[in-house]
Amino acid sequence: KAGVTQTPRYLIKTRGQQVTLSCSPISGHRSVSWYQQTPGQGLQFLFEYFSETQRNKGNFPGRFSGRQFSNSRSEMNVSTLELGDSALYLCASSLGSGLYNEQFFGPGTRLTVL
Amino acid sequence: KQEVTQIPAALSVPEGENLVLNCSFTDSAIYNLQWFRQDPGKGLTSLLLIQSSQREQTSGRLNASLDKSSGRSTLYIAASQPGDSATYLCALRYPNNAGNMLTFGGGTRLMVKP
Numbered sequence: 001k002a003g004v005t006q007t008p009r010y011l012i013k014t015r016g017q018q019v020t021l022s023c024s025p026i027s028g029h030r031s032v033s034w035y036q037q038t039p040g041q042g043l044q045f046l047f048e049y050f051s052e053t054q055r056n057k058g059n060f061p062g063r064f065s066g067r068q069f070s071n072s073r074s075e076m077n078v079s080t081l082e083l084g085d086s087a088l089y090l091c092a093s094s095l096g097s098g099l100y101n102e103q104f105f106g107p108g109t110r111l112t113v114l
Numbered sequence: 115k116q117e118v119t120q121i122p123a124a125l126s127v128p129e130g131e132n133l134v135l136n137c138s139f140t141d142s143a144i145y146n147l148q149w150f151r152q153d154p155g156k157g158l159t160s161l162l163l164i165q166s167s168q169r170e171q172t173s174g175r176l177n178a179s180l181d182k183s184s185g186r187s188t189l190y191i192a193a194s195q196p197g198d199s200a201t202y203l204c205a206l207r208y209p210n211n212a213g214n215m216l217t218f219g220g221g222t223r224l225m226v227k228p
Contacts (some may be wrong), residue, residue: 004157031214043203043218055213090157094214100146100165101207101214105158 002027004093004106012112018079021109025072025093031055032074033103034066037088046089049074050097078111086113116141118206120219127194128227135189135222137204142182145207148216149178149189152201161189161202194226 005024013019025032034046045058049068066076072093078085088108094101117140127133137147146165150158162171162178164187170179177190187204201223205216 006157033214033216035216042220043205043216045215045217048213048215050213056215058215088155092158092214092216097213100163102160102163103148103214103216104160105150107157108155110155 004091004104006089006091006106006109008109009107010110010112012114013081014114015081015083017081018077019081019111020075020077021089021091021111023074023076023091023093023106025074025091026104029093029095029104030072031094031096031101032068032072033092033094034074034076035090035092036060037090037108038086043090046076055097081113083113086111116206116208116217118204118217118219120202120204120222122222123220124223124225126225126227129194129196131194131226132190132192133194133224135191135202135224137187137189137219139185139187139206141208142185143209144182145209147178147180147187148205148207149176149187150203150205152203152221154201158203191224194224196226196228199225 031050033048047057063079068074090108092103092105094103149161164180175192201221203221205218
């Protein structure tokens with residue numbers, strides 16, 4: 001069974017640009033969550049999508065947005081990039097919304113903003 | 115505020131040693147606790163998931179325990195090997211956070227020397 005895949009693996013952008021990252025969950029999983037990981041702040045929750053609906057959102061500005069498609073694949077978009085957006089962006093998938101869901105992470109997308 | 119702390123931040127041990135990694139949390143009303151491993155620049159690998167009603171879980175040389183009353187979890191690694199070198203993260207899921215949002219500790223960076 002294929003794991004969580006994320007594309008692209010690496011991205012270099014300049015300030016002011018926008019970027020779209022993609023995440024394909026494990027087959028059959030309906031929940032996709034996104035996290036930002038930086039050396040200073042650690043892992044911080046961005047948002048979660050379940051059955052194409054945003055279910056929860058972390059404390060990030062509106063420049064960070066996402067969506068989920070009917071096949072459960074998810075994209076996140078960051079507009080007007082800032083230097084501080086440089087980070088490893090991780091997505092996690094899980095089967096549903098049960099109390100004891102185990103979550104599985106992808107390899108991440110390394111975003112560098114110059 | 116739900117805070118998760120992992121001490122120490124870094125640990126170096128000789129090969130073959132048994133070791134314990136600690137995770138403490140301020141809010142014990144959890145759904146579950148998950149331990150992850152992260153290799154440098156990579157995604158997270160799920161190691162063990164402990165449900166709130168459980169006291170421990172075992173997988174191979176790994177054993178994780180959960181004591182909600184004291185707000186602590188430990189990850190025990192038996193007979194450590196150089197291949198165990200990685201950052202270990204604990205993450206908690208709380209019922210007052212809709213969906214699958216995880217709250218992460220800062221991680222313990224483990225180095226096992228041959």
